Amino acid sequence: MKFLSVILLLAFCVMNTNVKAQDPAPDNSLVIASFSFPPLLHLADNGTFSGTMGETVRFICEEAKLDCTFKLVPLKRAYNDLRHGRVDGLITLDLGQFKECCFSSKWFSEWSAGLFSTHEPAKIPSTREEILGGSLIVVNGMRSPYSFLPDMDQLAKEKSIRLYKVKNISTAVKMFAVDRADFLWGGEDFKWYLQRIAPNKQYHYKPLFKKNVVLWTQKVKSLPLMRFNKAYTALKNKQALSQNGLMIPYFMDKRYKEYSMPETMD
Structure with a gap:
């Protein structure tokens, strides 16, 4: 009987270990859509996502230890992708147009x-x-x-x-x-x-x-957004962000990558 009790105890421990191993990993990723709007949002000459607003959002993601992936697509597609849940977020104006599906970030940058x-x-x-x-x-x-x-x-x-x-x-x-x-x-x-x-x-x-440009995020991604907002507040308190919501020049100069407009662009 004692031997059987030991076996049952070991089996329970193994089962408990397996359950813990299958717990979902922390939700720390965001797929963020954008559209080309130099110099705020664009693909740089080296093919990487950049822009003054783009680099600022990436900066906040890094502070929040979030794995943010950026997709640059046409404007209409970017809006549709967010509405249909094909992306987690979108950098665009806060016109209240996504309130049904999404939350807006505390981070903002005024656009005129x-x-x-x-x-x-x-x-x-x-x-x-x-x-x-x-x-x-x-x-x-x-x-x-x-x-x-x-x-x-x-x-x-x-x-x-x-x-x-x-x-x-x-x-x-x-x-x-x-x-x-x-x-x-x-x-x-x-x-x-x-x-x-x-x-x-x-x-x-x-x-x-x-109007303010914000990061709209799917409601199911509320936890990553909370971390993003917390990181934004921290960077703001450390004066790493300017009054306009963008990185201060010290950081922007190191991170911003230029987009050279083609001469034949119509």
């Missing part, structure tokens, strides 16, 4: 958009009425122009404004550089394109729309 023009700042429109009769270039697919002109398409149809919708940022900037329109709607980061396409162009920029 507005009007570029060769006019003096005082003559750049601040209201819908002030732009009537003028001409405007916008990038097709951007939603921020509608915050300034909710009825932009109707105004164009009525010929109250002359509207040029183009397929990408570089085309829009090239048109603005040769004065095809009075105004160009774009983000402050469009200055990066202007510096490369038309370095001698004289212009002014008036911000008219401001």
Whole structure:
């Protein structure tokens, strides 16, 4: 009987060990989608994911000891991939568009958009009425122009404004550089394109729309997001992040990898 008790005890210990060995590993991975938006988010010349916001999110992931993988895909696909659970996260504006599936991070970086023009700042429109009769270039697919002109398409149809919708940022900037329109709607980061396409162009920029860029994360990934948020707070307290939510220059200069815009880019 004593021998049998020892055997049963050993069997229980082996079973208990197996159960512990099969416990799930800590959830420490995130597959994060993004889209090309230099210099904020892009594939660098060496093929690696970078950008000022991209490197900042990677920096926070490392502080949180998270295994973050970045996927750069077209904008529409990035949004669909998050909505259908094909990725764990997405770096994009906080417009409340993913509240059903996801949580937004405590980390944020403010992004502004507005009007570029060769006019003096005082003559750049601040209201819908002030732009009537003028001409405007916008990038097709951007939603921020509608915050300034909710009825932009109707105004164009009525010929109250002359509207040029183009397929990408570089085309829009090239048109603005040769004065095809009075105004160009774009983000402050469009200055990066202007510096490369038309370095001698004289212009002014008036911000008219401001929103925060955040990391949206699937609700089932709440634990990695908690670690990400904790790491963000720690880095902020250590003053490793600037007021705009990006890494301070000391770290950015070491990590940021440049994207060289092709000369033939349309």
